[in-house]
Amino acid sequence: MSILVVGSLAFDDIETPFGHSPDTLGGSSTYIALSASYFTDKVEMVGVVGADFEDKHFQVLHSRDIDTKGIKKVEEGKTFRWAGRYHYDMNTRDTLDTQLNVFADFDPQVPHEYRKADFVCLGNIDPKLQLRVLDQILQPKLVICDTMNFWIEGQPEELKETLARVDIFIINDSEARLLSGDPNLVKSARIIRAMGPKTLIIKKGEHGALLFTDNGIFVAPAFPLESIYDPTGAGDTFAGGFIGHLARCESITEAEMRKAVLYGSAMASFCVEKFGTEKLCDLDLLEIEDRYESFRDLSKIED
Amino acid sequence: MSILVVGSLAFDDIETPFGHSPDTLGGSSTYIALSASYFTDKVEMVGVVGADFEDKHFQVLHSRDIDTKGIKKVEEGKTFRWAGRYHYDMNTRDTLDTQLNVFADFDPQVPHEYRKADFVCLGNIDPKLQLRVLDQILQPKLVICDTMNFWIEGQPEELKETLARVDIFIINDSEARLLSGDPNLVKSARIIRAMGPKTLIIKKGEHGALLFTDNGIFVAPAFPLESIYDPTGAGDTFAGGFIGHLARCESITEAEMRKAVLYGSAMASFCVEKFGTEKLCDLDLLEIEDRYESFRDLSKIED
Numbered sequence: 001m002s003i004l005v006v007g008s009l010a011f012d013d014i015e016t017p018f019g020h021s022p023d024t025l026g027g028s029s030t031y032i033a034l035s036a037s038y039f040t041d042k043v044e045m046v047g048v049v050g051a052d053f054e055d056k057h058f059q060v061l062h063s064r065d066i067d068t069k070g071i072k073k074v075e076e077g078k079t080f081r082w083a084g085r086y087h088y089d090m091n092t093r094d095t096l097d098t099q100l101n102v103f104a105d106f107d108p109q110v111p112h113e114y115r116k117a118d119f120v121c122l123g124n125i126d127p128k129l130q131l132r133v134l135d136q137i138l139q140p141k142l143v144i145c146d147t148m149n150f151w152i153e154g155q156p157e158e159l160k161e162t163l164a165r166v167d168i169f170i171i172n173d174s175e176a177r178l179l180s181g182d183p184n185l186v187k188s189a190r191i192i193r194a195m196g197p198k199t200l201i202i203k204k205g206e207h208g209a210l211l212f213t214d215n216g217i218f219v220a221p222a223f224p225l226e227s228i229y230d231p232t233g234a235g236d237t238f239a240g241g242f243i244g245h246l247a248r249c250e251s252i253t254e255a256e257m258r259k260a261v262l263y264g265s266a267m268a269s270f271c272v273e274k275f276g277t278e279k280l281c282d283l284d285l286l287e288i289e290d291r292y293e294s295f296r297d298l299s300k301i302e303d
Numbered sequence: 304m305s306i307l308v309v310g311s312l313a314f315d316d317i318e319t320p321f322g323h324s325p326d327t328l329g330g331s332s333t334y335i336a337l338s339a340s341y342f343t344d345k346v347e348m349v350g351v352v353g354a355d356f357e358d359k360h361f362q363v364l365h366s367r368d369i370d371t372k373g374i375k376k377v378e379e380g381k382t383f384r385w386a387g388r389y390h391y392d393m394n395t396r397d398t399l400d401t402q403l404n405v406f407a408d409f410d411p412q413v414p415h416e417y418r419k420a421d422f423v424c425l426g427n428i429d430p431k432l433q434l435r436v437l438d439q440i441l442q443p444k445l446v447i448c449d450t451m452n453f454w455i456e457g458q459p460e461e462l463k464e465t466l467a468r469v470d471i472f473i474i475n476d477s478e479a480r481l482l483s484g485d486p487n488l489v490k491s492a493r494i495i496r497a498m499g500p501k502t503l504i505i506k507k508g509e510h511g512a513l514l515f516t517d518n519g520i521f522v523a524p525a526f527p528l529e530s531i532y533d534p535t536g537a538g539d540t541f542a543g544g545f546i547g548h549l550a551r552c553e554s555i556t557e558a559e560m561r562k563a564v565l566y567g568s569a570m571a572s573f574c575v576e577k578f579g580t581e582k583l584c585d586l587d588l589l590e591i592e593d594r595y596e597s598f599r600d601l602s603k604i605e606d
Binding site: 088089183184185186187204207208210216217218219220221222224225226227255258259262296297298299300301302 | 391392486487488489490507510511513519520521522523524525527528529530558561562565599600601602603604605
């Protein structure tokens with residue numbers, strides 16, 4: 001199954017208590033695509049970069065067999081840049097600088113050969129652009145969507161229009177409370193699922209994730225890691241592993257959905273072990289399966 | 304197997320966004336004993352109360368077949384009283400008043416017939432008193448201990464002396480960080496287990512609990528409840544269900560330990576549904592098994 005990924009490509013300047021990593025390849029679609037690439041051999045990207053996005057950066061994506069024909073390079077512009085600093089506890093961060101650059105005028109054009117994509121993963125971008133992408137896809141089997149507080153507060157109506165056309169929606173706990181207006185996550189989930197997405201995933205960072213479907217609630221543990229070097233991109237990496245596993249399933253059942261959450265969690269646990277996307281370029285299938293099994297064991301009860 | 308429970312008996316004055324419940328029977332040992340009473344028929348309490356602790360209060364414990372011979376009644380004193388108010392999100396509370404009363408001079412005397420207790424559950428009291436209890440028990444099979452930040456900060460040396468004689472230690476995440484001096488819970492667990500307890504449970508409130516043993520880590524989900532009426536006593540109720548399940552096992556294996564964490568969680572999820580101990584007086588075994596199965600299903604992955 002093919003996966004079309006739409007979102008940002010960026011250069012990040014990341015400071016954590018463990019070090020400083022400037023000019024780090026990042027962006028929501030980069031993390032999603034790299035993560036998904038371990039599960040299916042057809043990952044296609046739509047995005048925009050500037051002249052500073054060099055061949056070596058494309059090479060990172062090509063080394064994982066990711067199709068980059070949908071990435072537009074604007075020679076007279078610069079790539080989106082973000083700078084942030086994580087606090088000691090790694091759970092909170094300050095954004096030090098945001099330069100939208102070519103991303104400010106991003107108008108996603110889905111190449112003709114991508115329009116038959118089976119799965120569409122809408123990274124965290126303006127909901128109007130997310131809608132514009134959906135208008136260009138013929139008949140997707142599954143649409144997955146991410147967003148953030150900036151769009152929930154700034155464009156609630158456009159976001160709701162997008163959500164009406166989304167199958168699986170992935171947000172974090174504070175975003176869920178903001179969007180639903182209810183502090184209780186079970187009630188939040190009911191309110192948000194009524195907006196459109198039949199399936200909702202609420203990420204809780206170091207406390208794991210909740211999956212809400214028609215069949216009930218699944219609680220996925222987070223991996224209790226001793227060392228987290230850089231949390232940047234963990235949420236997008238989760239989404240990539242999640243959709244990646246679904247794309248290789250013959251049919252999408254409740255059981256596969258639960259496994260997909262664990263695969264997403266496993267990929268995210270790798271992501272945070274090194275700076276930026278570094279760890280995501282260098283995994284093999286065996287260690288992914290091993291990490292997945294470790295996740296299963298974390299909450300396993302023998303009969 | 305018999306369980307000896309030592310801790311406070313109290314009258315609580317509880318305010319939550321859902322109501323106000325004055326003169327509510329509470330205290331750590333009350334919650335532990337009531338919760339454990341569903342799993343084993345021999346629960347013994349050691350504690351102290353005042354003249355205001357009437358027959359009807361003893362009757363609550365007797366109705367669950369709890370042995371109260373070890374509860375000393377001081378006719379010239381008043382029972383320990385606590386008043387608190389929960390905030391809107393139910394995760395934080397303010398203590399409005401604490402009156403130690405007869406609890407200030409509590410000197411636990413273990414009745415002769417309790418000294419052969421198989422399991423000892425030391426509720427959250429002065430670590431010096433916890434030690435004094437252990438000195439009076441002949442040869443306990445298993446010692447479980449709870450504490451709080453007040454003792455970690457005020458009596459670290461006495462607490463460490465207690466911990467050296469404890470098999471299973473139960474605390475919450477902020478207490479684990481405080482005691483270990485490390486913000487990372489995996490590292491905290493290693494540091495704390497080196498103090499004595501081979502098994503450590505770190506409770507994370509609405510985010511579940513972590514069990515650390517020689518065999519690794521188990522992550523237990525919390526039940527995603529729509530309504531929490533009163534969180535008072537949830538941690539003690541967890542401890543009661545946990546030790547209760549272990550007391551009915553033929554041998555204490557890793558698998559039974561994991562199940563015990565889920566039984567503890569199930570009991571705690573009942574506790575918060577009504578004010579004080581009300582819900583804990585009125586359960587049946589079938590609904591406990593049902594809730595336990597629901598907990599298992601929360602994190603179940605089909606093969």
